[in-house]
Each structure stands twice: as structure tokens, then as C-alpha cells.
Amino acid sequence: MWCGLAGTFNSLLAARVVQGIGFGPADTIAPDTVGEVFFVHERGRAMAIYTVFLSGGSFIGGTAGAYIAGQLGYRYIFWITMAMCAAVFLLEFFLVPETLFDRQAALVAEQHPSVMGDGTYSDEKRAGVETVERTIVLGDRMTFRQSLSIGVYRGNLVQHFLDPWRSLAFPGTWVVMLHYGGLLGGLITISTIGPQLLAMPPYLWGDNVGLLGLGAVVGGLLGFLPTYLTADRLLTGRAKKESHGFAEPESRLPALFPALFLATTGIWVFGFCAANPSPHAWAGMVVGYGMVGFGIMQIPSIGFNYLIDSYHAISADCFVMTTISRAVVSFAWTFFAAQWVETAGAALPFGIFGMIMGLFALLTIPLWLYGKRMRIATAGYLPNHENH
Structure with missing residues (x-):
């Protein structure tokens, strides 16, 4: 509501800060709830369903937002989302029971x-x-x-505030939060720069610039199916091969490799096509965006489940850090990206963004090969309480 009423940029900026305070807990609690509710062999599919709505909302909102802003004014973007958030708040308040249990x-x-x-x-x-x-x-x-x-409520407020930062002692937290932060940074940069480029010659799409997001919608849907089918199957398949019937969390990680490859190369595809405008170059931009959309569907699904499987007692703290990293990286990339693209062209910025995402992706290999040893080495940092 504040965003819709803001009369100055500083007021809008302050309202966005308040929005961030509200979004942070939701992005932290939701995936952890999946880990609490579903068994280990069911979490992959459940997380895939959660992630398809998480990413799909952003993609569809970006597509609709261009038409809303063009026809009704940008303030209506906030009014419409405010109505949806208010409806969710009422449903949450009156229908969702408290599950905190000692x-x-x-x-x-x-x-x-x-x-x-x-x-x-x-x-x-x-x-x-x-x-x-x-x-x-x-x-x-x-x-x-x-x-x-x-x-x-139970516990010490200061202690709970410090707990998430202690999760940085675990390599898995770093890998997942860098994946998520780099991926969201590239995604938001594309969604910010892409419509600006399509509004200029030779495209001149006008209110249709939001159609760029359809590439991400298709990519996300294509990413949902293999994630839903393989996220748990890799784990259960590995467990069947073991005499004790158990599988390590690292069994899930190979499912990340195709998505990480597509996300990294998708950033490059978008940047190359954006740097070489032509009447049909928009198609390459849409495809590149779709490749990143495939990644945003699959990478958090697998990564979040890895954190739950590996550090179940502190998974909520790990998700706090992934939310923080996503916000920080996304802000850092988009803060200067528009000016950088304007002065240097699209090839160099998106080339570097893709390189950074590629480096983050390579961190998955040592985690896959040596993740169990890392977990054993850092087990002493886990909390020693009855729920672990």
C-alpha cells in the first residue's frame, strides 16, 4: 500500500525496505516447512511444487506487469499485488494452525x-x-x-538472531546460497535490462516488452518435470544399492549439473543476442531467459533439499542466509547493471555475470565428491539439542 501511495523516490525506497522485511521470513519459512512436513523420499517432489510457484509467480508477474503499467500506470502493480497479499494474509491468519511445538x-x-x-x-x-x-x-x-x-515463543532473541550466521561454518550453506544468489542476480538483471532493450529500436515492442518473460515461464515449466521426476529418484535409487538402505544427501546433487549448465550459458546467450540487435535477435534473448528460468526451477529445489537432508536441525538458519545472499547479490548486480550495459554494451556485463555463475556452479563438484567428509569435519559446529 505504501508503494502505491509513495509520492517521492525516497518514500518508494523506504516502502521497498518494508516489503523486504515482510518477504524475508516467507522465503525462509516456506522451504523449511516442506522439510518438516514431508519424509526424506518425498521432499524432492514437494519442493519442486513449491519452487514452480515461487518462480512462476515472478515470471508471470513480470509479463503482466508491463501491460498493467502501460495501461493503468505503475502504481497499479502495487495495488493488485497488495490485494493478493491481503487475501493470503487473511487465509494464513484464520486457516493455518500454529505448528510450533516443544x-x-x-x-x-x-x-x-x-x-x-x-x-x-x-x-x-x-x-x-x-x-x-x-x-x-x-x-x-x-x-x-x-x-x-x-x-x-521460546528462546533468546539475540541467540536466534546470531544462529543463522553460524550456519556459514558449513560448506553446503555457502554453495547453495551462492547458487541461489548468482542465479537470482542474473535472472533479475535480465528482467530489468531486457524490457528496456526491447522498448528501443529495432524492436519497439511498447507495452509488449513483458512478453520476454514467457521464455522464463516455458523454461520453468520444462525444468519442473525433470525436477519432479528425479529429485527423489536419485536418492531412493542410491539407497537401494546400499546394504543399509540409506543414501547420503550428496546423492541429490548430480541433478543440479544440467540446470547449472543451462543457467550459466543462458546468461551468455541473452547477453550475446542483446549485444547484437537485429529484427529477430529477440528470439535469442527469450531463449536465453528461458534457459535461466529452467535453472531457477531446478537449482533451488535440489539445493534446498540438500540443506534439509544435511543440516536438518539448522535448515531454517541456512535458509535465512540463502535469502540474505539472494537479496544482496540481486541488489548489487542490478544496482549498476543498467548503466554498465549502457556504457559498455551487453556482451561484457552478461559475459562476466555468466562467468561468476559458472564459478559458483563449479563449487558443486567438490561438494558432490567430498560433501560427506566436509559434513563430518564440521559436525562439531552443529547444535547439540534434542531435536538434532
């Missing part, structure tokens, strides 16, 4: 029901039972209305 305290209450009466148990166990009584009604005694209560 498992350890519940187990204490279940195993030692007399702790409330005779005082024969430790203070720690008594405190656990009291925590359950204060925060949540156990078992079938909880009504749906009670499950919608909010404000259940």
Missing part, C-alpha cells in the same frame, strides 16, 4: 505424568511440563480455534 517438554509430560503432583522429579523436567501447559494444549484436547493462536 517436543522435548511434551515427551517429559507424557513419560512423567506425576511430575505435577509429588515433586519427585527434577526442576528441569518440571519446567518442561510447565512450558507445555503455558504454550500449547497437548493431544486431542486442542481445538482448531486453539491451534490458530499466535505468540508462542
Whole structure:
């Protein structure tokens, strides 16, 4: 709403900061919820469904946004999205139950029901039972209305603020957040620069510049199918070959290689076609955008599942860092990209962006080969609590 009402650039900038504060938790909590709800052999497909909506919303919104801004004015982009966000907020508030649950305290209450009466148990166990009584009604005694209560909170605020930064001690966090940050940086740069180029000669697309996003829509849909089919199959197939029936998280990583290749080369394809305008060069720009769209569909799906499988106890903290890296890299790339393209042409900037993405992609190889050893070496940094 603030963005739609903003009368100055500084006001719009401040409103965007507030938007970022709101988007951050959503981008962090949603993938972690998938990890909590689904079993290890189901997470790949579930994450693929989540990711296709995550990326598809951006692509379809970018395509529609050009027409909305051209016909109604750019402010209506904010008014329409505000209405959708308000609807989601109401559905969340009234229909989605609170799932925060103190498992350890519940187990204490279940195993030692007399702790409330005779005082024969430790203070720690008594405190656990009291925590359950204060925060949540156990078992079938909880009504749906009670499950919608909010404000259940435990722990130290400063400690929770610092925890995500400690996840940087794990190589897997770095690889996934660099993948995601570099990919989103390239994607947002294309979505920012592409419409500007298509609005100029020899294209002169006018309000149709948003059609560039259809390439990403098609690429994302093409990326969804192999992700949905292979994300879990690689893991379960590997488990069947092991006598103990288990597979390591690294079994998922080979599914990343095609997407990383397409994302890297897609940035180059877009940059080459943008640097050599002709009446039909737009087709190459659309294809390049689609290749990156394929990557944004598959890479987070596999990478997020790797973090959940590898560091389940701190996966939410890892997702905080991936969200931060995405925001920082995307801002850094787009902050100067338009001026850089204007002065140096599109080939050099997108060539460097693709090179950076390629370097990030190469980090997947040592993680695939030595990821288990890295996890063993850094296991001491994991939190030592009952849920790990």
C-alpha cells in the first residue's frame, strides 16, 4: 500500500525496505516447512511444487506487469499485488494452525505424568511440563480455534538472531546460497535490462516488452518435470544399492549439473543476442531467459533439499542466509547493471555475470565428491539439542 501511495523516490525506497522485511521470513519459512512436513523420499517432489510457484509467480508477474503499467500506470502493480497479499494474509491468519511445538517438554509430560503432583522429579523436567501447559494444549484436547493462536515463543532473541550466521561454518550453506544468489542476480538483471532493450529500436515492442518473460515461464515449466521426476529418484535409487538402505544427501546433487549448465550459458546467450540487435535477435534473448528460468526451477529445489537432508536441525538458519545472499547479490548486480550495459554494451556485463555463475556452479563438484567428509569435519559446529 505504501508503494502505491509513495509520492517521492525516497518514500518508494523506504516502502521497498518494508516489503523486504515482510518477504524475508516467507522465503525462509516456506522451504523449511516442506522439510518438516514431508519424509526424506518425498521432499524432492514437494519442493519442486513449491519452487514452480515461487518462480512462476515472478515470471508471470513480470509479463503482466508491463501491460498493467502501460495501461493503468505503475502504481497499479502495487495495488493488485497488495490485494493478493491481503487475501493470503487473511487465509494464513484464520486457516493455518500454529505448528510450533516443544517436543522435548511434551515427551517429559507424557513419560512423567506425576511430575505435577509429588515433586519427585527434577526442576528441569518440571519446567518442561510447565512450558507445555503455558504454550500449547497437548493431544486431542486442542481445538482448531486453539491451534490458530499466535505468540508462542521460546528462546533468546539475540541467540536466534546470531544462529543463522553460524550456519556459514558449513560448506553446503555457502554453495547453495551462492547458487541461489548468482542465479537470482542474473535472472533479475535480465528482467530489468531486457524490457528496456526491447522498448528501443529495432524492436519497439511498447507495452509488449513483458512478453520476454514467457521464455522464463516455458523454461520453468520444462525444468519442473525433470525436477519432479528425479529429485527423489536419485536418492531412493542410491539407497537401494546400499546394504543399509540409506543414501547420503550428496546423492541429490548430480541433478543440479544440467540446470547449472543451462543457467550459466543462458546468461551468455541473452547477453550475446542483446549485444547484437537485429529484427529477430529477440528470439535469442527469450531463449536465453528461458534457459535461466529452467535453472531457477531446478537449482533451488535440489539445493534446498540438500540443506534439509544435511543440516536438518539448522535448515531454517541456512535458509535465512540463502535469502540474505539472494537479496544482496540481486541488489548489487542490478544496482549498476543498467548503466554498465549502457556504457559498455551487453556482451561484457552478461559475459562476466555468466562467468561468476559458472564459478559458483563449479563449487558443486567438490561438494558432490567430498560433501560427506566436509559434513563430518564440521559436525562439531552443529547444535547439540534434542531435536538434532
